[in-house]
Amino acid sequence: MTTYDALIIGAGNNGLAAGVHLAAKGWKVAIIESRDVAGGAVKAAELTLPGYRHDLYAMGLGQFAGSAFHKEYAAELAAHGLEFAETSHSYASVFPDGTHIGVSTNVEETLGQIAALSPADVEAWSALLKEFGEKIPFIGGVMASPMPSMIDALIGASILRKGGVSLLTDLGQLFLSSARDFLDKRFVDDRVKTTIAAWGAHADFAPEIAGGAVFSFLTGVSSHLQPMVIGRGGADSIIRSMQSLFLAKGGEILLGESVTEVLTDGKRATGVRLDNGAVLKASRAVISNAHPKLLVENLLPAGSGDEKFDVALEKFRPGPATMMVHLALDAPLAWSAGKDLSTYAYVHIAPSLDAMSRVYDDAIAGLLPEEPVLVVGQPTSFDPTRAPEGKHTLWVQVRFLPNTISDDAAGQITGTHWDDVKEQYADRVVDLIERYAPGTKDRILARAVLSPADLECDNANLIGGDSVSGSHHLDQFLLFRPAPGYSKYRTPIKRLYMIGAGTWPGAGANATSGYLLAKSLAK
16 A cells, blocks of 8 residues: 555646645655546647647636746746746627727837727826736735735734735725625726726626626726736647646655545545545645545545534535637637737626626526626637648637526527537527627637536536536635635644635635645645
8 A cells, every 4th residue: 555645636737736736845745636637627738630739728817927836936937848938918898889999018009009999098007007006015915825815814913004004905905805895996987897807807806796806807907017928739738748747756656546535534634535445544644636625425435523624615605617629720809899909818798787787697597697707718820830831720718607497598599408409509609609700600720618517527627517616705714614614724633634626715826825834734
């Protein structure tokens, strides 16, 4: 029977980050992954045609590139093959009236586009940039630290020194506000508000939901200060380099092996049992990179010994579902709102705050939205290695869909299971893109559709097709993620820990929870 210092369940970006750091500190570590390929929700493959590489789920890697983990291991990861592709044209929003707003690292260019639509909002956008500069050091510090921690206390003290109670109150209000409330206080034109609020849809924040302002504020404005980043050749660039680095440091990865049970001696975790019956022992830590709900329901047959903890994780609520539509294209999209739109990493099709609210409400009610919110990724506009010369790929994320279908808001689709309706709904998605980019259908060489059911089938952590591993609403965020009293990765069972998107600081390929836990254990 093999004994390790630490066993990690799941080879997603957080599991690999934890493994790399612990192995670097001399721990004997094994990562067990049920799939044949590491990566979790960060994967790339030739889904449509040979030579066309598509990011299955996550595309943007800005959080990873800016993470503390990457900063510590950047040189080593690069030596193991990590490459990024960047663009100064980060994101844009298109609107039914034929207008658009593009946000880039060229602030004057962005202000010029806003001025063309709403001169009254130019000064307000500049003020938002100034506000971002004042607040991001504190917000970034909180998001990159354990929750709670002494670091948070030091950040709070720094806020009081630099801005007094007023700044502390402003930051607290930002974390608690909805995107609509936050933006209504600053802007006049709904198109300007929508451009920023669309980022809330990348999590599970309709414009009215408390807590959504900070998500929109952080990503919407930071794109002025840093380029949009993706992995050259595919998002799995980070996974392949982390995996290679982990193995080079003496770690072991068991692919295609499922953990069926976390073993305990009644007080502490001692190892895991695999589906083939093998037992692996851990002398210092068992780290679960599984969805918190799956940890309790599947891996702890006798529970954790703490009923309140178990019930909290069993009731850990998913966000709305997500669908992915991947297209191989003969040419870039011809956006009717402007030729320059084909150069942006993301184009949001979310017509207004009210439209986003309707889509969200429909999804929560079990309805297929008539006009879904789309995040249209154009990776080959700045990473041509993903397709044959002159060809392109399109990454379309369909946000705010029902986990379980009861009906169609448009009254056109009659099926209630994703396996039966996904192609019909993908047709609706393509039709919507066609309205904003005429000729899209003529450019399509092939497509692949991944429904919410497909997402969960490929990755059990994406329960109900929820791509963010649990709602990020305030009752499941900050100190409450994934359960009150357990935001610092520990569980009621000694030596058993939780990491991943279901823990603080939440979704995104940020490697933060795995790295923070590994740092704590390695001390």
